[in-house]
Amino acid sequence: MQRIGVFVCHCGTNIAATVDVKTVAETLGHEPGVVISQDYQYMCSESGQNLVKNAIKEHNLTGVVICSCSPRMHENTFRKAAAAAGLNPYLVEIANIREQCSWIHKDIATATEKAIILGRAAVAKVHLNAPLTAGESPVVKRALVIGGGIAGIQTALDIAEAGFDVDIVEKNPTIGGKMAQIDKTFPTLDCAACILTPKMVEASQNEHITIHSFSEVAEVKGFVGNFQVKIKKKARFVDETKCTGCGLCTEKCPMKKVPNEFNMGLDNRTAIYIPFAQAVPKVATIDPNYCMMLKNGKCGVCSKVCSVGAIDYKQQDRFIEEKYGAIVVATGFNPIKLDKYDEFAYNQCPDVVTSLELERLMNAAGPNGGTLLRPSDKTHPHTIVFVQCVGSRCDDSKGKPYCSKICCMYTAKHAMLIREKYPDTEVYVFYIDVRTPGKNFDEFYRRAVEQYNVHYIKGMVGKVTPKSDGKIDVQASDLLANEQLHINADMVVLAAAIEPDKTARPLATMLTTQMDTNDFFTEAHPKLRPVESATAGIFLSGACQGPKDIPETVAQASAAAAKAIGLLCKNSITCNPCVAHSDELMCNGCSSCEKVCPYGAITYIDKEFRMPDRTTKVRRVASVNPAVCQGCGACTVACPSGAMDLNGFSNSQIMAEVDAICK
Amino acid sequence: MNKNLKEQVLRSSGANVLKCMRCGKCSATCPSYDEMEYHPHQFVYMVEKGDIETLMKSESLYRCLTCFACVDRCPRGVEPAKVVEAVRLAAVRQQGGNRLSPDMIPDMLDEDLPQQAIVTALRKYAK
Numbered sequence: 001m002q003r004i005g006v007f008v009c010h011c012g013t014n015i016a017a018t019v020d021v022k023t024v025a026e027t028l029g030h031e032p033g034v035v036i037s038q039d040y041q042y043m044c045s046e047s048g049q050n051l052v053k054n055a056i057k058e059h060n061l062t063g064v065v066i067c068s069c070s071p072r073m074h075e076n077t078f079r080k081a082a083a084a085a086g087l088n089p090y091l092v093e094i095a096n097i098r099e100q101c102s103w104i105h106k107d108i109a110t111a112t113e114k115a116i117i118l119g120r121a122a123v124a125k126v127h128l129n130a131p132l133t134a135g136e137s138p139v140v141k142r143a144l145v146i147g148g149g150i151a152g153i154q155t156a157l158d159i160a161e162a163g164f165d166v167d168i169v170e171k172n173p174t175i176g177g178k179m180a181q182i183d184k185t186f187p188t189l190d191c192a193a194c195i196l197t198p199k200m201v202e203a204s205q206n207e208h209i210t211i212h213s214f215s216e217v218a219e220v221k222g223f224v225g226n227f228q229v230k231i232k233k234k235a236r237f238v239d240e241t242k243c244t245g246c247g248l249c250t251e252k253c254p255m256k257k258v259p260n261e262f263n264m265g266l267d268n269r270t271a272i273y274i275p276f277a278q279a280v281p282k283v284a285t286i287d288p289n290y291c292m293m294l295k296n297g298k299c300g301v302c303s304k305v306c307s308v309g310a311i312d313y314k315q316q317d318r319f320i321e322e323k324y325g326a327i328v329v330a331t332g333f334n335p336i337k338l339d340k341y342d343e344f345a346y347n348q349c350p351d352v353v354t355s356l357e358l359e360r361l362m363n364a365a366g367p368n369g370g371t372l373l374r375p376s377d378k379t380h381p382h383t384i385v386f387v388q389c390v391g392s393r394c395d396d397s398k399g400k401p402y403c404s405k406i407c408c409m410y411t412a413k414h415a416m417l418i419r420e421k422y423p424d425t426e427v428y429v430f431y432i433d434v435r436t437p438g439k440n441f442d443e444f445y446r447r448a449v450e451q452y453n454v455h456y457i458k459g460m461v462g463k464v465t466p467k468s469d470g471k472i473d474v475q476a477s478d479l480l481a482n483e484q485l486h487i488n489a490d491m492v493v494l495a496a497a498i499e500p501d502k503t504a505r506p507l508a509t510m511l512t513t514q515m516d517t518n519d520f521f522t523e524a525h526p527k528l529r530p531v532e533s534a535t536a537g538i539f540l541s542g543a544c545q546g547p548k549d550i551p552e553t554v555a556q557a558s559a560a561a562a563k564a565i566g567l568l569c570k571n572s573i574t575c576n577p578c579v580a581h582s583d584e585l586m587c588n589g590c591s592s593c594e595k596v597c598p599y600g601a602i603t604y605i606d607k608e609f610r611m612p613d614r615t616t617k618v619r620r621v622a623s624v625n626p627a628v629c630q631g632c633g634a635c636t637v638a639c640p641s642g643a644m645d646l647n648g649f650s651n652s653q654i655m656a657e658v659d660a661i662c663k
Numbered sequence: 664m665n666k667n668l669k670e671q672v673l674r675s676s677g678a679n680v681l682k683c684m685r686c687g688k689c690s691a692t693c694p695s696y697d698e699m700e701y702h703p704h705q706f707v708y709m710v711e712k713g714d715i716e717t718l719m720k721s722e723s724l725y726r727c728l729t730c731f732a733c734v735d736r737c738p739r740g741v742e743p744a745k746v747v748e749a750v751r752l753a754a755v756r757q758q759g760g761n762r763l764s765p766d767m768i769p770d771m772l773d774e775d776l777p778q779q780a781i782v783t784a785l786r787k788y789a790k
Contacts, residue, residue: 343692393684393739394738394739395737395738398737458687459686462688475692477691477696479685484693484696
């Protein structure tokens with residue numbers, strides 16, 4: 001016989017003002033199995049909890065129903081109280097009579113009636129509650145960071161600092177990411193390379209950090225604390241362990257007409273290359289699309305000049321497998337392609353460039369050695385027009401719906417740097433809004449206007465027309481002057497929207513993490529859990545989660561590291577016992593549950609069953625990994641034969657609640 | 664502000680002027696800009712405010728070439744040319760209607776007003 005205690009909370013006046021709590025307590029006291037029913041002003045308070053604890057001991061309760069706020073608020077509080085009084089915590093049920101009742105109703109009579117119904121449903125459910133015990137699973141003390149930009153580097157350094165081993169997987173030949181391509185950083189205008197490259201070196205020299213450059217994640221299996229990851233080490237045709245990075249091969253390589261992606265294709269590199277002087281690891285890579293030896297077997301110059309014999313034309317892609325306790329995603333961003341914005345003539349005119357291209361044009365290690373020259377005729381530009389929000393803040397059909405966040409600041413930076421270095425240059429910035437929230441950010445933008453005399457014009461550029469004399473006609477609106485302008489410009493710089501890297505979506509599928517419609521990774525809670533994904537053990541770092549500047553990226557990278565360290569510190573983790581399980585006798589092996597499981601927790605196994613006639617038969621049945629299952633319940637709905645059930649939320653419990661409500 | 668007129672313009676244009684983020688790209692791209700008293704971005708904003716009678720009286724209505732450059736370039740898909748077209752339609756539709764309604768007359772009457780003037784006021788717009 002069940003002995004159930006019901007506790008009705010006033011929540012001050014939050015509940016008691018709209019619900020007659022005395023009547024609720026009294027009515028529920030007559031429900032079958034209820035031996036005690038009480039109300040109290042604040043059930044979550046110390047004395048309220050003691051009320052529950054004492055009743056459990058005194059009446060030897062087998063189940064507890066708390067009529068209070070949402071279980072999201074205090075379910076854990078009351079579970080702990082029950083456990084302290086010797087009752088299994090999963091025998092506590094919450095009836096939400098605040099958010100779902102008192103806050104949304106005005107009439108006391110109807111609210112009271114509803115509160116009683118909700119309480120009755122919880123009593124009906126608790127009748128069927130079974131004690132559950134949370135299991136434990138061990139934690140592998142090693143982390144994987146996917147992406148070797150500033151976000152990945154910072155996360156790896158912080159995890160290594162705590163004494164755990166970390167692997168960085170970077171798809172490019174060097175770590176460094178976008179920050180390595182940037183010339184100066186806002187709002188302090190210090191040189192990006194000067195602050196980034198020491199961190200890159202630190203990462204390569206740290207005994208806890210292993211860098212897998214020119215590598216990709218190929219497969220992810222397992223669950224929090226115990227991921228098995230297959231990493232593809234792409235063939236670079238150079239033995240990483242032998243190459244000293246002397247660079248002689250890159251000097252002698254006869255194939256010198258390869259677009260240099262590090263300089264955004266503004267100059268050329270050789271087929272065997274080191275992306276930039278401070279690359280980490282400083283190892284050459286052969287581009288098989290251009291190398292004549294790999295394409296038609298004629299050349300071999302690099303192999304002849306290499307004094308350590310590091311060149312290996314026969315190298316193949318290799319796969320390595322490693323186990324990790326935590327995974328941090330730091331896949332970063334890219335500027336969007338501007339092919340569909342014909343009005344800006346980006347594809348017609350070499351002097352219309354993106355901001356990242358301008359970054360390289362102004363960089364001392366860039367194609368012009370740091371002198372700003374027009375790409376078309378290598379002359380100094382005297383009038384430069386910046387266009388903001390190219391592809392950002394658009395209708396879905398026209399571009400990205402979000403604000404790319406970093407463009408206002410880097411454009412102010414570019415404008416200021418140009419005015420500083422070439423005071424004879426007129427700089428125009430067309431803006432819709434100038435968005436500069438951030439420490440010292442608005443001051444920075446104001447400096448561009450007040451000190452450097454950059455012409456900020458409220459309005460948008462409508463049309464860019466390259467002219468036969470090499471100039472560019474920029475037709476734009478000046479909304480404050482209410483006129484249409486024509487600017488005779490030498491260069492146009494487009495602040496292209498940024499988007500998540502293309503590798504992010506297939507990676508999200510492998511990790512069974514969620515993404516939004518823009519392919520940014522979704523955080524577990526937009527405010528309170530911003531660096532965790534909804535999948536346990538997967539953390540988010542940097543622009544893969546949303547547009548971010550460098551200070552924010554570094555802050556988030558360290559936050560993600562802290563969360564990963566918190567996980568790695570544990571020897572084992574407690575699992576949520578409210579997980580799915582399948583009744584193997586009822587399972588017909590249809591795979592419906594496997595298909596809907598967002599966490600990859602369900603696998604199918606072939607199992608031997610004894611038949612009534614004493615023969616055995618092998619049947620394909622679903623098996624749930626309780627450490628991976630998050631208890632979402634999707635499988636229980638998808639299962640056509642009713643074999644899937646969720647601990648703590650079983651089909652019979654849900655039906656009992658429905659019956660109680662409909663009674 | 665004439666709510667019915669605004670409603671009519673919004674409905675016949677099919678455009679959602681609330682999507683406008685006031686970037687002015689429509690006016691930046693407009694080939695008839697210099698001919699217009701009210702420019703495409705002002706059309707959108709004035710329709711949002713419900714200030715449609717002013718637009719109906721403006722010659723700007725007939726300076727729009729309906730080239731659809733603004734529709735093509737608008738980052739928010741507001742379709743300004745369709746808004747202009749809808750205002751133009753509203754102006755065309757009022758033709759044939761009365762210049763005054765009879766119940767507006769009592770307020771206008773004074774001793775010196777010749778009867779002929781009242782009759783004139785009741786004339787219809789040209790068809």
